[in-house]
Amino acid sequence: MVDKSLIRNFSIIAHIDHGKSTLADRILELTETVSSREMFDQYLDNMDLERERGITIKAHAVRVIYNCNLDGNQYIFNLIDTPGHVDFSYEVSRSLAACEGALLVVDATQGIQAQTLANVYLAFANNLEIIPVINKIDLKSARPDEVAEELGIFLEIDKNRILSVSAKTGEGVEEILDRIVIDIPPPGGEFDRHLQALIFDSEYDSYRGIVVFIRVVNGVIETGMKIKFMAENTVTTVEEVGILNPKMIKRDSLIAGEVGYIITGIKEIGNVTVGDTVTNAKEPADK
Incomplete structure (x- = not known):
């Protein structure tokens, strides 16, 4: 039987084009859920309309296995993908209801945007543990320190707890996986109760x-x-x-x-x- 203490259920939430789907790709690749040879851009976006518009529309749930170097345990991550576009906030809310935590992805060149705020409020409403991630630090126009400052003020947390990554190159992504293990609680519930x-x-x-x-x-x-x-x-x-x-x-x-x-x-x-x-x-x- 699955050890519930080793399960982590989470979503990735972000404003459109802040790199949510690219980060999902890197997580699939880093955990060897999908090999580099099989990988194509935005693997989770497999609907025709999604690929045409370049945004995630449909929520998808993918199970990945993470061998954590911190404690030697093998964790089950259920990544529940969410739409990043403002038109699909209802789909975001129903996906978050299935999670205990969320990665909040913010573009290092743009900072907090309107949909960032909306997604955070949805996450708060579902009592989720939020792991803030500043993405696209590989870009010349990136300003990670400035964005970390504003994000720390908005979330009322120490800016040093905010991760800085490049989903495109993979820089910093493994640290996200360790933080998922540490910060996001395992799911509640009991297997011997009514379904x-x-x-x-x-x-x-x-x-x-x-x-x-x-x-x-x-x-x-x-x-x-x-x-x-x-x-x-x-x-x-x-x-x-x-x-x-x-x-x-x-x-x-x-x-x-x-x-x-x-x-x-x-x-x-x-x-x-x-x-x-x-x-x-x-x-x-x-x-």
């Missing part, structure tokens, strides 16, 4: 129906289980459970604290509501 799983996203697959992305809050969800979508009062059976690494990998089950997907054969997108709770139909949770 409660938060739906933070979904997508339609023409062959298999709706793929539902979940964060298990309490209990266990497993293949063959009869489940209930509480808001829609829909009862169905789990046909497949798995994780994204970043491709779908089948598992027998997911336990409290884990992030992954389920497929139930539901074909109508209206039967799945983001923000809804999935529970065991035979032994439902209270909410």
Whole structure:
């Protein structure tokens, strides 16, 4: 069984073009989740519209394994990608609800922008641990010290706690991974309680129906289980459970604290509501 104390669930939040997707790429590369040969720019942005517009629209959850040199432990990081564009703040909020922490990425040449503020307030509303990161320090016009000063004042923290990196070159990114281990708490919840799983996203697959992305809050969800979508009062059976690494990998089950997907054969997108709770139909949770 997965040791919940070694799980870290987090998002990356940023103003558009501040380097959020590039940082996600470096994390996938550094943890060898995706090899350098396989890597293409903005790996998580795999929707056609995303790649066309150059911004992340759809939230994606990717599990990466990090071998931490600080304590020798192997950690499971669930990186829940979020849109950086102001038009998609609703998707940001639902992604953050599945996390305990967030990397706040700020461009060293631009500093705090309007969407930076909006994202921080969403993170605060979800009681997330924020790790501030100044990006693009490789640019000639970068002013990391000045941006660290304003970010420290805004977040009311010592500016020396703010990390400076280049997501493009990879400089400083490993230190971010260590800070995720240290600063972001492991998920709560208990595997022996009634199943409660938060739906933070979904997508339609023409062959298999709706793929539902979940964060298990309490209990266990497993293949063959009869489940209930509480808001829609829909009862169905789990046909497949798995994780994204970043491709779908089948598992027998997911336990409290884990992030992954389920497929139930539901074909109508209206039967799945983001923000809804999935529970065991035979032994439902209270909410």
